[in-house]
Amino acid sequence: MNVQISDSFSRDPDWWRGAVIYQIYPRSYQDSSGDGIGDLAGIVKRLPYIASLGVDAIWISPFFTSPMNDFGYDVSDYRDVDPMFGTLSDFDAVIETAHAHGVKVMIDLVMSHTSDQHPWFKESKASKDNDKSNWYVWADAKPDGTPPNNWLSIFGGSAWHWCGTRMQYYLHNFLTSQPDLNFHEPAVQQALLDVCKFWLDRGVDGFRLDTINFYTHDAELRDNPVLPVELRNSTIAPAVNPYNWQEHLYSKNQPENLTFLRKLRAVLQPYNAAAVGEVGDAQRGLEILGEYTTGNELMHMCYAFELLSGDRPCAQYIKDVMDKVDDVASDGWACWAFSNHDVVRHPTRWNLSGDALSMFTTMMMCLKGSVCIYQGEELGLQEADVAFEDLQDPYGIEFWPDFKGRDGCRTPMVWEKSNQNGGFSDSDKTWLPVSPDHLGLSVAQSEADENSIIHHYRRAIALRQSHDALKSGTCSPMSVSDGCLIFTRAGAEEEIYCAFNLTDDTVALDVPTGDWQVIDTTLNSAAPAGGKLNLGPWQPCILHRKLT
Structure with a gap:
């Protein structure tokens, strides 16, 4: 359609x-x-x-x-x-x-x-000489039977899984049931x-x-190098996952x-x-x-x-x-x-x-x-x-309790308080429980x-939405003063001054020069006064001026 x-x-x-x-x-x-x-x-x-x-x-x-x-x-x-x-x-x-x-x-x-239930993978794993045999990343074992290299899965363990039908390993950067497609094909x-x-x-x-x-x-399937300890972080995978130990x-x-x-x-x-x-x-x-x-x-x-x-x-x-x-x-x-x-x-x-x-x-x-x-x-x-017994995410189940997975951000949307499911569903049981909080x-x-x-x-x-300078305009180099972030956005006809106090203290900034006006006081935007711009804790200042 x-x-x-x-x-x-x-x-x-x-x-x-x-x-x-x-x-x-x-x-x-x-x-x-x-x-x-x-x-x-x-x-x-x-x-x-x-x-x-x-x-x-x-x-x-x-x-x-x-x-x-x-x-x-x-x-x-x-x-x-x-x-x-x-x-x-x-x-x-x-x-x-x-x-x-x-x-x-x-x-x-x-x-x-894809899923290992995709018809492409089912055909690919059936033999080494079918039409889709090269559609996934297959590799022979090392002489001792271990995986082809040291690549790790984000979900834990080796990124390689053995397939007895082909007598080869296939690559899965995520779950074993998520074989990687071969983009070299x-x-x-x-x-x-x-x-x-x-x-x-x-x-x-x-x-x-x-x-x-x-x-x-990498078509040559080269080993990933060790990542120095000081460079390891848990931005992509939880700290308990050795995925973070490789570059x-x-x-x-x-x-x-x-x-x-x-x-x-x-x-x-x-x-x-x-x-x-x-x-x-x-x-x-x-x-x-x-x-x-x-x-x-x-x-x-x-x-x-x-x-x-x-x-x-x-x-x-x-x-x-x-x-x-x-x-x-x-x-x-x-x-x-x-x-x-x-x-x-x-x-x-x-x-x-x-x-x-x-x-x-x-x-x-x-x-x-x-x-x-x-x-x-x-x-x-x-x-x-x-609760652990309500978990659905395989990531959380694998690394519990050090990492509780992603279910906590995936619970049902709450539309009203009138029933236990918050207006999300009339079912007696939802796939994840609605949070009482x-x-x-x-x-x-x-x-x-x-x-x-x-x-x-x-x-x-x-x-x-009301200002092209914010949607698609340029941005000046940012500066920091007493914990405040300061920058200017500019479009063809306007310029917008932005200052944000990211601290628990009141901060006094110099007033920007020019004919600036506060855009929207309902956003808690501070206004210059007495030659100074006083920003309360966690307060923004959004000012606007025409360029033409």
């Missing part, structure tokens, strides 16, 4: 630049069938609410046919909807409804690997590009590309990946569609972001994990990150997020509430780049506490409370 769009917003090839994208984890958004699992019809029901936030697009995490060992990130059919989420007709309704509300639709495409690349075209013809406006830097592996020089981040990304961009171009790539690398994330988004032939935007960090970022840290982006990605485009379906929710991770949470929201909307916000963050949801922050209650964070999100998003 081809969904025709007549709205003018569909004709802007740069719609993605500075866009605010709302991520939906479909299992947990809205259950319309009463089985305790969210679905596409539930998304359709809630699209008016999403549009009311002022976002440009939604990103829907995987809904494809899957055995659900990794909850949809193990795809067994790229061209169909898993029955638990509905049908292709339900997806068409998502497209039609979203576009009617002026919201674009991006879907999460997992191309680095031209037929694999073409098959995946055809998948992209299938969904573009169906009306999608773009893709979030899972683990984009994992697509291509993943050969298992991902290969230069041949750029050739495929150029082919992908060429497929997207006629549709004015955009792609945002997830760069999973703890040491070179920003450099890869720059490599993958430079110019007009690769990806539109990528995000790394610097602002998905464990420690609350101070002003100097944010400046260092943005300085690095200016250095390695000056011709590229970043997409920033504080939370998503893979990390502890940022109010918990950074211990934020009140003015601090509001200030970080405002700051995000002022940063150069595009923005992803994760369902429920507009309600100020903290990480849910999920979330019920008091439901959408209905938040909407009724003029001081709730949801209204601040709307105001901050509206600020960004």
Whole structure:
């Protein structure tokens, strides 16, 4: 089915630049069938609410046919909807409804690997001489029977799994049931590009590309070197995972990946569609972001994990990150997020509430780049506490209790306080339990409370949407003064001064010269007075002036 769009917003090839994208984890958004699992019809029901936030697009995490060992990130059919989420007709309704509300639709495409239940893999593993025998990464054992090299899986242990049928190992950077596709095989690349075209013809406006830097592996299968202890961190994998002990020089981040990304961009171009790539690398994330988004032939935007960090970022840290982006990605485009379906929710991770949470929201909307916000963050949801017996995430089950996995950020959305499931489902049991701590922050209650964070999100998003300087303008080099982050965004006709106090103390700054006016006092923006700019704890200052 081809969904025709007549709205003018569909004709802007740069719609993605500075866009605010709302991520939906479909299992947990809205259950319309009463089985305790969210679905596409539930998304359709809630699209008016999403549009009311002022976002440009939604990103829907995987809904494809899957055995659900990794909850949809193990795809067994790229061209169909898993029955638990509905049908292709339900997806068409998502497209039609979203576009009617002026919201674009991006879907999460997992191309680095498939499920071991995918017909491609079943054929590939059957023999060494069938049509798809080279579609996955197969390798002989070492003479002693051990795996071909030392590559590790993000989910723990070796990245190689033995297949007795072929008497070979296959590569899996994630679960053993997620075999890696072989991007050195031209037929694999073409098959995946055809998948992209299938969904573009169906009306999608773009893709979030899972683990984009994992697509291509070193053809020589060389061992990864040891990563020095002082360089190890847990940005990509939890600290208890030995994955952090290697420099993943050969298992991902290969230069041949750029050739495929150029082919992908060429497929997207006629549709004015955009792609945002997830760069999973703890040491070179920003450099890869720059490599993958430079110019007009690769990806539109990528995000790394610097602002998905464990420690609350101070002003100097944010400046260092943005300085690095200016250095390695000056011709590229970043997409920033504080939370998503893979990390502890940022109010918990950074211990934020009140003015601090509001200030970080405002700051995000002022940063150069595009923005992803994760369902429920507009309600100020903290990480849910999920008991071990209720865990679903194989990552958490493997490393419990040192790492509790990702279920705490994936619990169902809360729409009202009227029942135990928060309006998410009528089922007696939901796939993950609704957090009792979330019920008091439901959408209905938040909407009724003029001081709730949801209204601040709307105001901050509206600020960004109202000023081209914030969406797509230039950004001056950042400076730090007494724990405050200071920078200026500029467009063709306007300039916006931004200062953020990331401390618990009141700070006095020099008033910027020029005819500046406070944009929106409802954002708690400070105003200059008496030749000084006094910023209270966790207070922003957003000033505006015309250039013409």
